[in-house]
Amino acid sequence: MKILFPPLVKLPFPLLIPVFVLFSSCLKEADFSGLVYSPDRVEKRFAQSMEWNAQHPFENIIVGGENYKLLITGDVHLGSSATINNYLKFLEKAGQDDISALVFVGDISTGREGDQQSFKDHLPDPLVKPSFVMVGNHELYFDGWKYFSRLFGSSTYYFTVQTPAKKDLYICLDSGSGTLGKSQLNWLKSILETQRSRYDRCVVFTHSNFFREHHTASTSPLVEELLVLMDLFEKHKVNMVITAHDHKRAIDRLGNVTYLILDALRDDAKNATWLVLQKQSQEDLKPGAEGFLYSFEKP
């Protein structure tokens, strides 16, 4: 602080606020080179994800009943504390027979290679219980994208769940940089325009939260992008948009779309929960209904 303090006090007061926020939060967890330069930008990551997708077909999970469940969480931040108790409890819950798949909505670790590897090592056998992982901003720190792409392949993809009667679409997006970028947005538009009508329910997952219900430093996409996405989701009757990043649960609804922000699962989170999403298979789904039953459970 002796080095930092003298130049800081000369800054105008409004500049001190973001500087203080950035330096006081997660000093050991953040890679501050990202304030001025990011080697793995969203367009590059999307291109690499598409390369991987070309070699690995999108997964279709076949379930025996109409009312299947997904277990969803975000902000595990593996490596940020000495223990991983909440993550282990999550995986214990995931072992239950009625859970069809796991979804991790970004910030799985600090981004460091060892932490990402440790996260993956704990995941269940994908042939028994598939896991779907996407990047958060922390997976981009410390050259983390290189390790993420090696371990998990893609951060932009979709998977489907097929019940005896219907099929549902789940889209996973990369918003680690606070934007989807031009190419990923085009891909999303194309998926919704060409494929949405073939599926019953549609859920979108991405790390960065969209809205700000309280004062927070977590970054959302720019308003221009939010408007495009909200309009797109309403136009194509997306049922739910599930995000994380803010570490504090929020539920908003506009038209047909329910926007969820997940609590963090990291061990030092005060209100750590995960989300159990159960498809509600009733035939007479009312306009604006989520199409799912959901509950937040504590570890």
Place this chain on the structure above:
Amino acid sequence: MLKWTIVLILIAVGAKAQVSADLSLSTGCNYVSFGQYAKFAGQFFYQYKGWNFSAGAGAIFSHEREKKLDALRLSVSKDYTIKEFLFTTDIFYQRSPFSARLNDQTAGILFNHKRNRWYFDLGANTRVYSLTNKYKSGTGYSENALWEPVNVMYRLTWHKPVGAKLEINTSITNFDQFLIEQETNPFLIADFQYGVTEKSKIYFDAVYQQSGLFNIKVNYFGYYLRAGYKIDIGNTPDNRIKIKAIEF
């Protein structure tokens, strides 16, 4: 078809008032514009006894937007001094019809203070995303609006006059003309103004937009360039009321 009618009531009672205008043309490109876009904007200002009333509108030509009306904005501001320092408080309302389905409305308050080299703006806005009346009438949804209660607005400007006619302003901010970003998405503006006459200026702005700064992972988002003309139209005669309706 839904029409917007704005009635501007300009009142001058017992004293002369000042009218000015700001016309601008912008072009830019960003990740969600699907190509180059263009905007034309006009704002008119009416100053009377330290009160400033303004009304503005913009048209946008972009692949991303179904509606050509970019935004409508109304504001009232007041200049005052605290000790020897000049402050301005501005209250505004803005409505942007984004598409056949979606509207964006925001209202807020801004405080401005100018020092020799530094200009400070600080305030807050509240925002409502809502479904359009026509669209929601055909749905049956229970939730037709989504409210973001508070967002901080800020602008820090470094002001540098160059000679008698030219001035350069460099700002870091989360708002501009008809754009108000969330507080975690600042952008940079370089503004060059040149006084053509005593009552008119031309200006040029270059704006760089990023995403992810507060994610500590900056990423390019877009840019826009703007050229504009500001003019003091002149004084209105005493004791006169003007009513003008503009239809969009």
